[in-house]
Every structure is written in structure tokens, then in C-alpha cells.
Amino acid sequence: xxxxxxxxxxxxxxxxxxxxxxxxxxxxxxxxxxxxxxxxxxxxxxxxxxxxxxxxxxxxxxxxxxxxxxxxxxxxxxxxxxxxxxxxxxxxxxxxxxxxxxxxxxxxxxxxxxxxxxxxxxxxxxxxxxxxxxxxxxxxxxxxxxxxxxxxxxxxxxxxxxxxxxxxxxxxxxxxxxxxxxxxxxxxxxxxxxxxxxxxxxxxx
Amino acid sequence: xxxxxxxxxxxxxxxxxxxxxxxxxxxxxxxxxxxxxxxxxxxxxxxxxxxxxxxxxxxxxxxxxxxxxxxxxxxxxxxxxxxxxxxxxxxxxxxxxxxxxxxxxxxxxxxxxxxxxxxxxxxxxxxxxxxxxxxxxxxxxxxxxxxxxxxxxxxxxxxxxxxxxxxxxxxxxxxxxxxxxxxxxxxxxxxxxxxxxxxxxxxxxxxxxxxxxxxxxxxxxxxxxxxxxxxxxxxxxxxxxxxxxxxxxxxxxxxxxxxxxxxxxxxxxxxxxxxxxxxxxxxxxxxxxxxxxxxxxxxxxxxxxxxxxxxxxxxxxxxxxxxxxxxxxxxxxxxxxxxxxxxxxxxxxxxxxxxxxxxxxxxxxxxxxxxxxxxxxxxxxxxxxxxxxxxxxxxxxxxxxxxxxxxxxxxxxxxxxxxxxxxxxxxxxxxxxxxxxxxxxxxxxxxxxxxxxxxxxxxxxxxxxxxxxxxxxxxxxxxxxxxxxxxxxxxxxxxxxxxxxxxxxxxxxxxxxxxxxxxxxxxxxxxxxxxxxxxxxxxxxxxxxxxxxxxxxxxxxxxxx
Numbered sequence: 001x002x003x004x005x006x007x008x009x010x011x012x013x014x015x016x017x018x019x020x021x022x023x024x025x026x027x028x029x030x031x032x033x034x035x036x037x038x039x040x041x042x043x044x045x046x047x048x049x050x051x052x053x054x055x056x057x058x059x060x061x062x063x064x065x066x067x068x069x070x071x072x073x074x075x076x077x078x079x080x081x082x083x084x085x086x087x088x089x090x091x092x093x094x095x096x097x098x099x100x101x102x103x104x105x106x107x108x109x110x111x112x113x114x115x116x117x118x119x120x121x122x123x124x125x126x127x128x129x130x131x132x133x134x135x136x137x138x139x140x141x142x143x144x145x146x147x148x149x150x151x152x153x154x155x156x157x158x159x160x161x162x163x164x165x166x167x168x169x170x171x172x173x174x175x176x177x178x179x180x181x182x183x184x185x186x187x188x189x190x191x192x193x194x195x196x197x198x199x200x201x202x203x204x205x
Numbered sequence: 206x207x208x209x210x211x212x213x214x215x216x217x218x219x220x221x222x223x224x225x226x227x228x229x230x231x232x233x234x235x236x237x238x239x240x241x242x243x244x245x246x247x248x249x250x251x252x253x254x255x256x257x258x259x260x261x262x263x264x265x266x267x268x269x270x271x272x273x274x275x276x277x278x279x280x281x282x283x284x285x286x287x288x289x290x291x292x293x294x295x296x297x298x299x300x301x302x303x304x305x306x307x308x309x310x311x312x313x314x315x316x317x318x319x320x321x322x323x324x325x326x327x328x329x330x331x332x333x334x335x336x337x338x339x340x341x342x343x344x345x346x347x348x349x350x351x352x353x354x355x356x357x358x359x360x361x362x363x364x365x366x367x368x369x370x371x372x373x374x375x376x377x378x379x380x381x382x383x384x385x386x387x388x389x390x391x392x393x394x395x396x397x398x399x400x401x402x403x404x405x406x407x408x409x410x411x412x413x414x415x416x417x418x419x420x421x422x423x424x425x426x427x428x429x430x431x432x433x434x435x436x437x438x439x440x441x442x443x444x445x446x447x448x449x450x451x452x453x454x455x456x457x458x459x460x461x462x463x464x465x466x467x468x469x470x471x472x473x474x475x476x477x478x479x480x481x482x483x484x485x486x487x488x489x490x491x492x493x494x495x496x497x498x499x500x501x502x503x504x505x506x507x508x509x510x511x512x513x514x515x516x517x518x519x520x521x522x523x524x525x526x527x528x529x530x531x532x533x534x535x536x537x538x539x540x541x542x543x544x545x546x547x548x549x550x551x552x553x554x555x556x557x558x559x560x561x562x563x564x565x566x567x568x569x570x571x572x573x574x575x576x577x578x579x580x581x582x583x584x585x586x587x588x589x590x591x592x593x594x595x596x597x598x599x600x601x602x603x604x605x606x607x608x609x610x611x612x613x614x615x616x617x618x619x620x621x622x623x624x625x626x627x628x629x630x631x632x633x634x635x636x637x638x639x640x641x642x643x644x645x646x647x648x649x650x651x652x653x654x655x656x657x658x659x660x661x662x663x664x665x666x667x668x669x670x671x672x673x674x675x676x677x678x679x680x681x682x683x684x685x686x687x688x689x690x691x692x693x694x695x696x697x698x699x700x701x702x703x704x705x706x707x708x709x710x711x712x713x714x715x716x717x718x719x720x721x722x723x724x725x726x727x728x729x730x731x732x733x734x735x736x737x738x739x740x741x742x743x744x745x746x747x748x749x750x751x752x753x754x755x756x757x758x759x760x761x762x763x764x765x766x
Contacts, residue, residue: 031262032262032263053604053605054604054605054608055604055608055609056605056606056609058606058609058610060609060613062609071264074262074263075263075264075266078263078268078269078270079263079266079267079268079269080269081269116604116605119603119604119605120603120604120605123603123604124603137598138598141596141597141598141599142596143266144266145266145267163604167595167596167612168264169264171595171596171612172258172259172264172265173259174257174259177257177258177259180609180613181594181595181613183257184559185257185430186428186430187428187429187430187558187559187560188428188429188559189429189558189559190384190385190429190557190558190559190560190561191557191558191559192385192386192387192388192390192391192557192561193387193388193555194555194556194557194558195554195555195556196553196554196555196556196615197554198553198614199614200556200614200615201613201614202592202593202594202595202612202613202614202615202616203557203560203594203615204258204594204595205258205431205560205594
């Protein structure tokens, strides 16, 4: 079917043009105000800076441009269990402590190289800690509240939570999905034999 | 009260209720369709259908507040931000569990037709004969030949895409062109066919997602967004809203009344006929009586049986249809969440375009032909192959540009499949009224007492083992079998509790879905199933409903109802 015919048929079927233009039937969800999350503007900025270390701007945008910090605040406030919230928040304090121990400065005053070095150290520590607790090695790639500790179960290392939130919030963002990955809202057809060459981006979903 | 008189009342507006309303109204009957929940208008009310991932404040995650509201739903995948509000309110509509039972309900116009998996398969000849041959439960009162023309009829209208594969185990139907297998699935399919000498098949899933438009019904073919559960503004898949409701409305004979909880079917014990229904308005709590010549009960399997249990209790303590001793018994579902997956080497220069809302299907091969196992019946598989996305396993990478680059490119191909096994009807597996607990409207709730038994447990071993064996025979390495465990109800294919049969002493319904004790009451949803087969059941409910509606109108004309 030609695109033009499709549009015509949709218009007949629905009485409104559903593809493109202003007539999309969006019912935008009200964003959760920052004041409802318990995080301050400064903390969101800090989370953005931390996210940027995990997923930096390269020839494509990084975590800061996707404002991952704001989404992380909402997910921690609304989707995390109290145990995960506590682990995450204490982790942020611990990061600053580690910064002072290693470099004599707080996180925001470290150079890009220092930030990356520290996070790689924390990443290695986190993986070892999770392994010792019997947690999945690939936890950081799963949905942020896919796994939840019962009272007795151990929480993952806080850095795993930070990394997991950064990846999830980034790749589900408009910036991450459309500028770093590829996304087509209405593919229109399926091709199960689609050509690929090294360097082509992955589909967002 | 004249305006409360109808020719037919249909209780429920899901897959089977929609079909009942369409068929009866098209045959000229004045029909009232009652729905316990809110109205959802096609397109207009699909509020999330055009949203993107980033438009959801919690990026589709369930919040802790949602989990408190939905203690059952949170046990599995259906609780998420995108479909929030589309599942029955658990606080207002509780049930009790003697044994764990996950009950996922859609209380709104369209019911679970907006939330279904859309896989559409016919039962085969053997499915209708196995109970009789194996002395399990009771024999179906119908055979494949009785329902085959009705499968044709509903497939043609609903729009089912699939190949005519020429397999006795999975009868072909009236199909639109299939959704294609991708390059890896085709390759594995060819290897499996060769390795098992044509006794096992990987075929395109047959789905109610259309590959050709139906302009005459205002429906566009699937656009490969894979957002079916948000409601399809294209009408790309079969739902009450996209398909049966507009057809029924077009006749001018249908009245749809949302927020109408049917409390009981009114029964005239002298005439042995239903006379209508009593309804509680869910919003105002006011009670109404609607009269009709016939009643179609399509409230979803368990709620249809709940309604029978609450009707004619002055004649039978256990309610209408309980004289058989089988009302509420023989609960079935499809047990699943067991299968295998494997990485696939090669195909680095291939990818997919479009989000296909279906996959491949492996029709049953166990206890088929000359194959004999230490359990009865069999299972099919549903699966798919694809390349990993950003959430692939790259545990060795730390943070920074290298991680970002790796995650922004597709990973290797993997393939996986999950078995769906037949559950035998067993008298011990039952639901019953728990009068100690009531819902928001003071009505007694259902109690669940269901478990899978030895036959299913034995079958599950094969479901895992055979999946691994097939992938290994196709030359795949590092094949992983898995059993994520199953609790009854998780299949969201609950069936039985008011089975069809040949004898009023052992069945609730006859071969035309009439309640033996009230021939003008028809039950044509999952409740009527005498056995479960291993294929997805909704297409069969459609066919049985259309068949029963045709019969009902003929019987009305003959003056028999």
C-alpha cells in the first residue's frame, strides 16, 4: 500500500489524520515535579555529571544532554523500594568521600580523567561485590526495579544502581533513542533480512 | 419499562461478547450488551497509543504505589506504566486463593480483546476427540467438522495473517499473507525440518495482526509499531473496538451499557427459561432489570461461571447449571514459561527493520502420529530470533565512550522459544463462591483452588528438553534450557468451569453452548471449553460464539426458546 493511500484510509477510518501534523492524539503525562522527588536541582545536576562519566558526549550526545538526572530522581523516588533508595543515596555520599580520599576534592571539582578513573574503580568493585552476594553479573542492564531485595536479600552495590539508572534513563530518552540509537515511530512494514554494516546503530526498541 | 425489553442480552464485551453482539444484531435482534467497566472508545480513548518511551514519566516502570494497588498484577509483566489502568482494580474486585492463582482481568469495554496476545490457531480434529478416546473428563459434544465453517467465518472477518502450512496438527484457515520469519528464523527452521525429517516445524506465527487493510471496515494493516496493548489507532489487530463493535453498531440494533455489573440471570423455573438479568450500576449502585428472550454469557470464563453460580439459587443452591455437579470445576489454563534459548553465530551483515508483533510457532509434535510419551497431550512453542539491543550483556566494559559505543550498536543474534502446554481438565481444579469476602458492591467473590498435576509436570520436562534438542539439532551452540516456573492463571487463558458435553448429568452446556437447565442461556467464552488443546484459545471462542448465535436465532424463529 502506498503511503498516500494509507493516509487517506486512516483519515477515513478515524475522522482525523493520525500520522504527522498537529492532530496526533497525544495525552501528555504530567511530569513529576522535582519537588515531589526529594532531590534538589543541585543533586539533579550532580547526577547528570555522574551520568556523563558513564555515557559521555562523543560524536553523539551524552547523558547530560538527555537530562538523565531528572529522570533518575523520579525513578528513585517513585519506583525504588526504601532499601534501594537508601543504598542509592548513601552511595552518592560515598562517592564524594572516595573523591576526597583519592583526589582531595569533591566530585564536581575533579577533572574528566579523575572522574573516569574513579568510576572504573567503583565499577570493578561493584561487580566483585555483587558476585560475592550471588547477584546476576548483568544486573546493570536490566530494568531499574526489575530486581528488588526482600528484607533478607542483599541490595546490589550502589554503583550498579547508578549505572543501571543512567543506561536506562539515557536509552529510553528522546536524545538517546533518536540521536544515539535509531528509532522509527511508524515502521510501516517488516524486513527480516535487513542489511547491516558495522557501525550502524541499534534500534531503540 | 418497555425500553428495558430486548430480544437478546449479551453479558460482557470482550472477544466473545463482541462477536455475540455483532452476530445477533446483524440477524435483526434488538441487543443490549452489558459491560461491568468503563467505556473505551476506539482511537479516541487510546491515550497512550502515540506516546513514545520518553513521554512516560517513569519510563514504563511500575511505581511502588502501583504495586500496592495491584498485589496480584505485580507478580508478572502486566503491571507497567503504559497499560496502567487497563487491568481490573484489585481493591474493588478482590478474589481469594486457596492456592496461588494469578488472575489478570480487563474490566472495560473490549475487555482483554485490547490486551490479548493475538496468536490465533484452530483446534485440530484430535483436540475434539482426545477426551473421549482417552477417557479424560467428558467427550466434547462437537467435532472439528462442526466448527470448521465457523473458523472460516470468523477468520475472514477478524483478519488473521498466517501461512497455509498443510499440517494436520494445526489446520489451515482463511488467512491474509503471513508476517515473515526473519533470516535467522528461516535458517533454523530449515535445519530443524531436515534434522527431524519433517516431523517438527518452525512456522510463521498466525496472528490477528493484519497484513492487508480492510477498508470496508475502516481498518488499516499492521504498521509494525508493536504497541498493540496501547490500543491500535490503525485497527491493525482484532479487538471489540476495531472490529465487532462497529459492525454491531452499524445495524442500529445494539445498545451498549457500560458500568453494568450483572448480578444474576433471572430465571422462570416453570418455563425453565431465563427472563432477563438484574444489573447493578457500578457508579450509582442502583439496581435495574432488563428483560430478553435470550441471554449470552460472555463475561470471561470465571465471571461467566460466577454469574451462573449467583443465578436461580432458589432452585439450585449452587446456581444455574450446578445440577451437573460440574459448575466451577475443571479449570484449565496453558502452562508455560519453560523453554530454551541460544546465541546464533554469523548473520553479522543482517538486521531487522520494523517491530513485528508476532514471532514463530512450533506446532505440537508430542503424542502425535506414532510418537508416544509417558504423559497425555502435547505442547507448542512460541519464539523469535533477533539481535541484542542496548541492554545486551557487556559486563566486561566499565564506563565511558567505549561502553557507549558498544551499547549503541546491535549485539549478536539470539533465538529463544517458550512452550505452551495443554492442561488436562480435572474435577479437583475448581473455583467456588467465597461468601465471606465481598467486592465493592457487596457481591461474593471467587475463591481459586487450582494446581498443575503430574501430567503437566511430566510434560514440562519435555518442553524444556525438546526445545534444547531442536536448537542443538539446528547446529546452535551454548543452548540454555530454562524453567521460570508457572503458577495457574499466568497463561491468561483460563478455561473450563462450565463445560460443554453430551449429558446434563456431567456437563453444564450442551453442544450448542446452551445451559442444559435454561436453553435460552448461552455461554460461549472460555468457560465452555471441554478440553484446552495447547493452542491459544481466543479464535475458538469467536467461532463457537458465531455458531451459537446463528443457532440461537434459528431456534428463536422456530419458537423453541
